[in-house]
Amino acid sequence: MDKRKRADLFRSRLSTAIARAGTSQSALARDSGFDRSTISQLLRDDAARLPNAHVVGACADVLGVSADWLLGLAEHPETASDLLASALTLTEAPRALVDQQIYDWHREAEGYKIRHVPAALPDVLKTTEVLSWEYGPHLGRTAEQAISASTKRLEWMRQSASDYEIAMPLYEIQSFVEGTGYYDGPSRDMRLQQIDHLIDLTRTLYPRVRVYLFDARRLFSAPITVFGPLLSVIYVGRNYLAFRDTRRVRAFSDHFDHLVREAQITARSFPDHLADLRRRLDQ
16 A cells, blocks of 8 residues: 555544544544644645554544554554454353353354354264263253253254254264263263164254264364354353454464364264164164
């Protein structure tokens, strides 16, 4: 960009910043420590030169924007610290089926593809009995009420306009079917009902809901969710780490796409894979 065009852009953005801040040229001059004539000169249509760094920095500081944005070197008016604060947030993750934050993120991203690597079986595909077994010890007497309330949210998520892609390690399904490790508690009948439920849902809702299984010996993924192009979230236990900047959201999307490309069991074959595991369980 030549100097004339950059000077024009500076005047335009300075005028916009003054309007957004709800201030005036006189107030900007007073708060920045310059004469009003200096500010007026910055906004003159025939001003072909850019001000020095001291003037730009002082105006940016008073108006709450970045100097780079005023000069046309950045696309966002926020300062670097403000951008960082909005790009990365740490949010509490209560032990709940569908907590309010997750529900809000799903609603915000309705219509976009949602990519999900769950920490265990995905809640949206669980039976009521498995939900009760898993969350009962934490929810205590309120388990039934919490599950009833969350069921409505789970149903909304199933029927929303979003496409869901879910990727899990092979051992997650294998462990559940066999009732080993984390899934040592559910009875055989409970597991059979859950398997039938998974087979039915993934056949009925395909291709809007697609489940892939990858080999954890070759690939690893932390529990993540990518809400379209809007944000990506890592589940770390008591908290969610949420990223909203485009570069990181794209990086998480690329990570998920790699899991899908390398999946041992594709979404189309997932119900048949489950049915085969179920037959082995019956033997």
